[in-house]
Amino acid sequence: MSKEKNVIKISETDASEPRKTEGELLRCENIDKLFSGVQVLFSADFSMNYGEVHALMGENGAGKSTLIKIVTGVYHKDGGQLFIDGEPVEVDSPIDARALGIAVIYQELSLIPDLTVMENIYLGQELTKGGMRQKKRMRGRTLDLIKKYDLNLNPDAPVEVLSMADRQMVEVLKALSQDAKLVIMDEPTSSLSASEAEHLFKTIEGLKSKGVGIIYVTHRLEEVYRIADRLTVMRNGEVVGTLTKEEINPKTVTTMMIGREIKTERQGRAPRNEEMKLEVSGLSYGDLLKDVNFTAYGGEILGIGGLVGSGRTELVHCIYGIKKPKTGKITLNGKPVSRSVIKNINDGFGLVPEDRRQEGFNPIQTIEKNICIASYDVLAKVLGLVGAKKERIWAETAMEDYDIRPRDRNFFVENMSGGNQQKVVLARWLARKPRVLILDEPTVGVDVGVRAELYRFMRESAAKGSIIIMVSSDLFELVQISDRILVIHDGKFFEEFEGDKATQQSILLASSGEHTEEGVAL
Amino acid sequence: MRIKSQSIRRLVAVGLVLALVVIFAITTPTFFGARNISILLKDSAYLGLVACGMAFPMIGGGIDLSVGGIVCAVGIISVHLSYDFGLSGYAIIFIATLAGAAFGLLNGIIVAKVGLTEFVATLASGFLFLGLGRALVFKDAGGRAVTRAVSSESYLSFGKNPLWENGWYLITFVWIVVAVGLYIVLKKTKFGLYTYAIGSNDKAAKMSGVDTTKIKIIGFIISGACAGLAAFLVTANLTSSPAALGDGYEFKAIAACVVGGIMLGGGKGDTINALLGALFMTIILNGIYKFGLDSTFVYIIQGLIILLATAFDSQFAKFAAKRRLKEQRLSDITPASAS
Known part of the structure; x- marks a missing residue:
């Protein structure tokens, strides 16, 4: 592979230069992926065109993110071939992906709040002359881009004053400034309000009309109706099928997502x-x-x-x-x-929280302390003194009742497997009836x-x-x-x-x- | 039976203290003299008291940078109470402890209710307390600071002289009693167990019904009370309160805690770790003077000790993480009877 490929350049050409806007943009053929011997993608096929919004749906673990990560060079595929513009390509790293014009808009935005829109767009690839930033030239380019994609952004506004939707726009703009032709959005509306989401959809339509291809990963059917031209559904690491806009209806989509139900x-x-x-x-x-x-x-x-x-x-x-x-x-x-x-x-009352690690247990404390923490109203009496024996019996009874392994009350919870950690959190409450x-x-x-x-x-x-x-x-x-x-x-x-x-x-x-x-x- | 990593860390602290004692005992004949031991334990006690208090905010995942300011302010207040108001030492020891606790309460309220980070809040309040202390310094007609010596017998009985000839000072006993008492508070009371819980995972503790705000405030109160008590006892030993009293105490106390095995970040350690850390820091200073080394070495050696202690902790954490992975794999297949 030539070294040349890894160089990302802000388009030196004028933003209004005509680009390819029709035909097939990306094709994935028979993509396989294994994680330590376990196959998570089975011969997945996927293709999309310029100027298309292609939605990707599937339950958790269906393989959407794995496929996306292979396209963006985060994972290496174990089989199959990627094509861009009909040419076979190798995407070995995120840098390769960007050089090929593939950009991902991350949920945790990678913008620097203190810098302006323009500075963020050119961050790391500033146009310079004799070591000095060419502010005017960068500003002009940014304005051209904003005009071309019909976005409502001020290049001099600091990013921290922008709404979440506008920040996503800046991310998109940054990708476009690097000549992205394929923009991947992963659940972009999850942090947006309804009106902000509407704003995002308008922008997406604008990008589409300029020939940019968009892969739109989502859980929300409403959004698929709203913006998608085609929809590909994945299940258990396989591509179940691709529907055109006319074929998309709730019944078909959910059937494809769930498959045969075993009760x-x-x-x-x-x-x-x-x-x-x-x-x-x-x-x-x-x-x-x-x-x-x-x-x-x-x-x-x-x-x-x-x-x-x-x-x-x-x-x-x-x-x-x-x-x-x-x-x-x-x-x-x-x-x-x-x-x-x-x-x-x-x-x-008792609550077993969603995020076990953050809200559920105290990692550097023992099983005993983790079980007893919610029960000192019972275990502590005069002056808040806690009887060691009472505590031990309380913990040992719970460990016995709920089969917590290892059966060692002084074992640190961070050293346990996920399932047993959850048993500890659950036992904390069940012990209280x-x-x-x-x-x-x-x-x-x-x-x-x-x-x-x-x-x-x-x-x-x-x-x-x-x-x-x-x-x-x-x-x-x-x-x-x-x-x-x-x-x-x-x-x-x-x-x-x-x-x-x-x-x-x-x-x-x-x-x-x-x-x-x-x-x-x- | 597996040795718990906390026990290993404690053994390291004890080992360090013993190693120092052996080195100095061999190289400096006066080290083991009754008089030297007595002074050494007295000097450890001031730092040790402050460190034992500091243990609470630190175990709870925070820090208290205001203890130096509290020592300064409470020290001068104590002398005023004796010199200007003629209160007995017995009354003043209580007032000093309470005053320290009140300063701690103030810290707690700023942190827990106003929501500032511990670091910034206690940094700021520490300056305020320090300023208060400096403002209260005795001045002559021309406005120059002057020293006023305490003459009250009951006051001086707490620190001026050892309890018996070349024997221990009262403060040494106070220190040990406080360290052990607070150890019991940490290990045996609901409050103590909650302190570990918030230091280990603040959110999970809250979800389990721990009033994290209250626990944090009480931690600061204990830290302040210990600093106040130490301040009184220092002035009883010095017979006065110098303007520079308490300067840098916060960092010495943190260093003692860290060397003794209380982790920055919280959830681990106890007051016995703080006690050992204070002893270690004092012995090394004492030894350096006994060696006749230049006093400039003191800072260099202190710095090196802290570096080594934290480096040990981080290396030890890596080792523990490896062991953890192994245990994690084993834990599910271990038969239920194993313990």
Whole structure:
């Protein structure tokens, strides 16, 4: 490979020079990828044209990001061939990708807030003459680009005053200034408000009309309808198929995403305990949750579904007391739930957080301390003194009951496997015999064996009369474990499912704002 | 049975102290003299008290840079209380501790309620306390600072002379009692266990129902109280409060904690580590003087010690991470009975 290829240059030519705007831009043929012997991409095919917005969808782990990372040179493929403009190319590094005109807009933006739009665009490739920056020339070029793509940006504005959407625009502009012809956007609207997203869609249309190709990775069907020319769906490392704009409809897409549904035997549910109920009414939080109403009962596992970023975590945090809702009433058996986490815990609440490592456990502390931390209201008495024996028995009982391995209370939690770490976090609450146990994505990063155990512990706790609320993005888990499922869409509960009626497809449809036969509209 | 990494770190600290003692005992015949030991333990005690207090904000994941200022302010206040108001030493020791605690409370409120970072908040408040102390210095008619000697018997009984001839000073006992007392607080009370929890993972502690704000504030109060107590005892030994009292104490105390094995970043260590660290720092200074080395060496050697201690900690952390990987793989397949 020539060295030349690795040099990225700001286009020295005029921004208005005509470029190729038609025909095939990128083609991936039979791409294979293995991670330590495990195949994660199976002969994936993908192609896109100039001036096309091509959406890419699939459940978590379907292989979208792996494919994208191969195209952008982050991963090396184990088989197959990439073509740009019909020519076979090797993309061995992100630098190669940029030299070929492939740019990624990252979710965590890589802009420097203190610098202006222009300075950010030219960062690292300033136009210089005799060691001096040619500010005028760079400014002129930036203005040309802004004009060409019809963006509403001021080259002299410092990036820190821009909205998230405008910052994304600057990223796009930076890519275009380096002659990008293929722009990859990974969930670009996840950090945008609705009006900002609309602004982004307009820009995308503008780019498209100038011949730029865009790969748009998303979870949101609405966005696909809105902007995509074609849609490719992936599942389990395979490309299931590509749909044209006319062929895209919710039923087809969700069927492709989920495939054949396997429903195994459901565990029998305990009778619902109507005496024990958590009622939420009129709850709103920020712009995310508008008007949430529901009742959870003792004895049942209530599943909460919805897209990532739909406000599920915020909802359970509001109930738990760690976040303050804007409006709304939360009561447990008719008694208002406190806004203080500490009071709620004493009152029988518990929460297994989504991010185990950040919010779940104390890594450099022992299993014993991690289990006991929420129970010093019981374990400590006079002057806050904690009896070592009491603590030991509390921890050992929990470790026995929930089969925590290794069975060594002085073992540091950071040294444990993900599944056992989660058991520790769960045992912390189960040891207290909670009245309301909330689990947020309880099985992420947990292996299959431990997963089954976690489900069993949840079921047992429900059978003892606890209210169990489980937020999950794992559709199989949601459908399989929950007695009842509520799906959030657009800040409200959109549809309700009985556990035995729900299918993964119907949950996915409801999450995208499509009513289903299986569910009951709310 | 596996040795816990914390125990290894403590053994290292003890080993360092012992190694120093042996070196100095061999090379300087006067080192093991009763008088030298007595002075050495007295000198360790001032630093040691401040370091034991400092242990709390540090274990909680923070730092307290204001202890130097607290020592300065409380030292001069103590002398005023005796000189101007004629209070007895017994009353003043309590007032001094409480005054230190009050300064600590102020730190806690700035950090926890106003939401400034520990570093900046206590850096600023440290200057304020230092300024307060300087403003209260005794002045003559011309406005020049003058020294006023404490003459109260009860005051001086705390520090001027050893309890018996060439024996230990009262402050040495106070130090040991405080270090052990605070050790029990750390290991046996809800508050102590919560302190480790917030130092280990502040967010997780909050999610588990720990009032992190309250725990942080109490940590600063303990740090301030220890500094206040140390300030009184120093002035009792010096019979006055020099204007420069407390200068640089915060860094000496942090150094003692670090050398003793309390990690910057929190979650590990205890007051016994602080005690060992203070002893080590003082012995090395004492030894350098006994060697007759130039005093300029003091800083160089202090710097080297801190570098070595932190380098050891980071290397040790790498080693521990390797061991962790191995254990992680083993932990799931270990039969349930293994422990």
